[in-house]
Amino acid sequence: MNQSYYLPHTKLQSLLDAIIERGYRCVGPQTRGGTITYDDFSQVKELPWGYEDEQLPGQYTLKKTQKTGYFNWVNGPQAIKPELFKPKESLWNVTRDEEGKLSFQPAQLTPAPLCLFGVRPCDIAAMQIQDKVFITGTYRDERYAQRRENTLIIAANCITSSNNCFCVGAGGFPKAERGYDIALTEIEDGFTLEFGSEQGSDIIASLKLSEADGSQINYAKQRIQEAADKQTKTLPGTNLRDALMNNLDHPRWDAVAERCLSCGNCTQVCPTCFCHSEEDEPNVKGNHSEHVREWDSCFTQGHSYIHGKVIRSQTRQRYRQWLTHKLGTWHDQFGESGCVGCGRCVSWCPVGIDITEEATAICSDFINLENKENSHG
Numbered sequence: 341m342n343q344s345y346y347l348p349h350t351k352l353q354s355l356l357d358a359i360i361e362r363g364y365r366c367v368g369p370q371t372r373g374g375t376i377t378y379d380d381f382s383q384v385k386e387l388p389w390g391y392e393d394e395q396l397p398g399q400y401t402l403k404k405t406q407k408t409g410y411f412n413w414v415n416g417p418q419a420i421k422p423e424l425f426k427p428k429e430s431l432w433n434v435t436r437d438e439e440g441k442l443s444f445q446p447a448q449l450t451p452a453p454l455c456l457f458g459v460r461p462c463d464i465a466a467m468q469i470q471d472k473v474f475i476t477g478t479y480r481d482e483r484y485a486q487r488r489e490n491t492l493i494i495a496a497n498c499i500t501s502s503n504n505c506f507c508v509g510a511g512g513f514p515k516a517e518r519g520y521d522i523a524l525t526e527i528e529d530g531f532t533l534e535f536g537s538e539q540g541s542d543i544i545a546s547l548k549l550s551e552a553d554g555s556q557i558n559y560a561k562q563r564i565q566e567a568a569d570k571q572t573k574t575l576p577g578t579n580l581r582d583a584l585m586n587n588l589d590h591p592r593w594d595a596v597a598e599r600c601l602s603c604g605n606c607t608q609v610c611p612t613c614f615c616h617s618e619e620d621e622p623n624v625k626g627n628h629s630e631h632v633r634e635w636d637s638c639f640t641q642g643h644s645y646i647h648g649k650v651i652r653s654q655t656r657q658r659y660r661q662w663l664t665h666k667l668g669t670w671h672d673q674f675g676e677s678g679c680v681g682c683g684r685c686v687s688w689c690p691v692g693i694d695i696t697e698e699a700t701a702i703c704s705d706f707i708n709l710e711n712k713e714n715s716h717g
């Protein structure tokens with residue numbers, strides 16, 4: 341295990357300064373429009389001191405409390421995904437000169453070193469899932485890959501969970517185990533710090549911190565365990581592929597479709613969803629056009645438009661596509677589930693549809709039967 345250090349709240353700015361001095365643009369959690377949102381910052385006073393969030397299916401409330409601490413909240417509608425996989429960006433453009441000659445140019449890509457500060461463990465797990473999609477998968481995405489290579493991750497282990505969190509049931513834990521440069525766990529008057537990379541080790545060394553003592557380390561562990569113990573939601577298993585694919589005609593798909601608005605909120609807030617569409621945006625003069633990529637959703641009509649026909653015209657088909665991919669066929673594509681249990685799709689669904697309840701309703705009978713058969717040899 342890495343050495344733990346102690347950073348008092350009063351020295352948090354020195355950590356931030358050490359990161360900024362190394363040329364990083366810092367993006368961290370702040371209060372925006374009644375939520376926690378990641379945005380540019382350079383001063384710790386911009387972080388959400390004393391804030392807590394309450395989350396229920398279809399509900400999210402952020403409130404200021406008398407509690408001390410920067411990380412008493414759980415998460416907001418956006419994770420760090422928009423910093424690496426941009427909601428909308430130009431890929432290339434084409435210009436026609438007066439003689440009608442076309443010239444194609446790739447869009448500029450000069451990613452500045454980026455520090456993502458205060459990243460939750462589930463969002464680091466989600467980023468690692470997106471790495472498989474955009475870097476190590478069949479088609480490498482240079483734009484994502486270059487941003488990722490220039491990114492420093494400062495994790496903030498969870499010290500509480502919302503009513504919608506289920507990272508434990510999704511196979512994770514509220515402590516970052518890998519994928520970070522420095523991991524913070526907030527204790528009463530500061531943080532314990534661990535490094536996860538050489539870069540993180542250099543930054544910590546520059547701060548000349550004392551080692552955390554046994555009681556600080558134990559308290560940090562206790563807070564993370566309490567966050568895990570607080571979770572009440574869970575999935576019926578971490579690999580639901582067979583259970584879902586054997587239940588494509590389950591009556592629950594019709595029941596959920598009666599409530600689902602096909603709004604796509606769940607896919608927009610999900611830190612692992614990666615579907616996107618591409619289109620051309622010509623100017624009015626007709627001599628220049630941008631080719632843009634934009635987040636898409638399996639809940640839109642256009643997403644399943646193939647050869648002149650929308651093949652998933654009904655909400656039932658779209659919800660089924662989302663759930664069977666996220667929790668099922670994602671295993672075929674990437675060797676793991678596409679859900680890290682952040683709970684965002686539950687909080688930000690306008691009608692409060694809960695992925696854990698839907699998965700349980702659809703999969704439980706199949707899983708119970710499978711378990712019974714296995715126990716009989």
Ligand code: SF4
Binds near residue numbers: 612680
């Ligand atoms: S499916 Fe829902 S709970 Fe799972 S990672 Fe996406 S938003 Fe989070």
Ligand code: SF4
Binds near residue numbers: 600605639
């Ligand atoms: S499940 Fe909820 S958030 Fe997702 S499309 Fe349906 S209504 Fe919208």
